[in-house]
Amino acid sequence: MPSIISSEKQLDLYSIKELPESHAWRSSLDDDGSRNINVESIPVIDLNDDKFAIDRIGHACKTWGAFQIINHNISQRLLNDMETCGTRLFSLPMQQKLKAARSSDGIAGYGVARISSFFSKLMWSEGFTIFGSPLEHARQLWPHNYNKFCDVIEEYENEMEKLAGRLMGLMLGSLGITKEDVKWAVGPRSGCSALQLNSYPACPDPDRAMGLAAHTDSTILTILHQNNTSGLQVFREGNGWVTVPPLRGALVINVGDLLHILSNGLYPSVLHRAVVNRTRHRLSVAYLYGPPSGVKISPLSKLVDQRNPPMYRPVTWSEYLGTKAKHFDKALSSVRLCAPRIGFANSKDQSGVQVG
Ligand SMILES: C=C1C[C@]23C[C@@]1(O)CC[C@H]2[C@@]12CCC[C@@](C)(C(=O)O1)[C@H]2[C@@H]3C(=O)O
Ligand SMILES: O=C(O)CCC(=O)C(=O)O
Ligand SMILES: [Fe+2]
DSSP: OOOOOOTTTSOOGGGOSSOOGGGOOSOTTOOOSTTOOOSOOOOEEETTOHHHHHHHHHHHHHHTSEEEEESOSOOHHHHHHHHHHHHHHHTSOHHHHGGGBOOTTOSSEEESOGGGGGOSSOOSOEEEEEOSOOHHHHHHHOTTOOHHHHHHHHHHHHHHHHHHHHHHHHHHHTTTOOGGGSGGGOSTTOOEEEEEEEEEOOOSSGGGOOSEEEEOOSSSEEEEEEOSSOOEEEEETTTEEEEOOOOTTOEEEEEOHHHHHHTTTSSOOOOEEEOOOSSOOEEEEEEEEEOOTTOOBOOOGGGOOSSSOOOBOOBOHHHHHHHHHHHGGGHHHHTBOSOOOSSOTTOOOGGGSOOO
């Protein structure tokens, strides 16, 4: 039985002509430099040759916590199908979308960004989370025509799972970690995952609105597909907010908090956010890849010695998600055992970043 996700909170953003005070994050005079487009952005890495890619991936993980990939073997047809599914879903009337609303204690379903409760202003976006089978929610959305949606989701998740396993191998491989060092990562269904569809309607006052507030992902890694409208920004010490330009067919890879833990702090989890656009609707699909349930994630023993003691205590994914839901930007520090390393590209605690 779906609960009412604050249907009073979920405004129909498509029909609003003026930014309501509830969604106004900053005054139009504020400028955080985020629209500076002359700064270099995250590296674009060709996956055609793993041997060549591995060093570039390691460098990108250390210096940005994010990169884009091309030649990843996910077909353009599948990316287009996924985008069509998202567009179909978010174009439904609000009353219909609310039939698949996320329950107050649930993970899956339609609703405002889960992190909304940590902010006094609302975000200019709506989301749909898939965790496990999408069937029940798909039936609520399209009682007579839910198969196509489920088929695309299943194919997308299968392909993303393979890619995520390969990427994790490359990201950890660059630190000298082999498959034998991460026992749980071997096997066909080696991880657990969620799929997050995000919709950012065109906004009458984009400079004062926020699509998705700054956060890091509580994952090992995230694979993000964005449509042809820009909006994703990553935060980098020294550069500030840097836009990640959409490149047709490319996918964005984020280092998540759990990979930061596994790497004993060598890879920073990237702080990122989404801004909105005056004329264009933006859609993104995030594949959130984590470890199998029950597996405790802790700094890999090869990366720990007397000079580099473990920086974090062991946590399962579900424990960490619970911590994130409670402490948000303090979640990582709440499982930290000792002070962070110095000299990171992005060592800033998210709490230090002004967002709105
Ligand atoms: C597996 C998950 C990560 C996530 C919380 C969730 O249970 C499902 C949604 C994910 C998402 C997507 C948008 C940003 C984010 C911070 C949020 O509010 O929901 C992430 C969560 C996360 O990475 O912590
Ligand atoms: O829409 C985007 O580009 C960002 C989405 C995101 O950060 C997420 O789903 O975790
Ligand atoms: Fe994210």
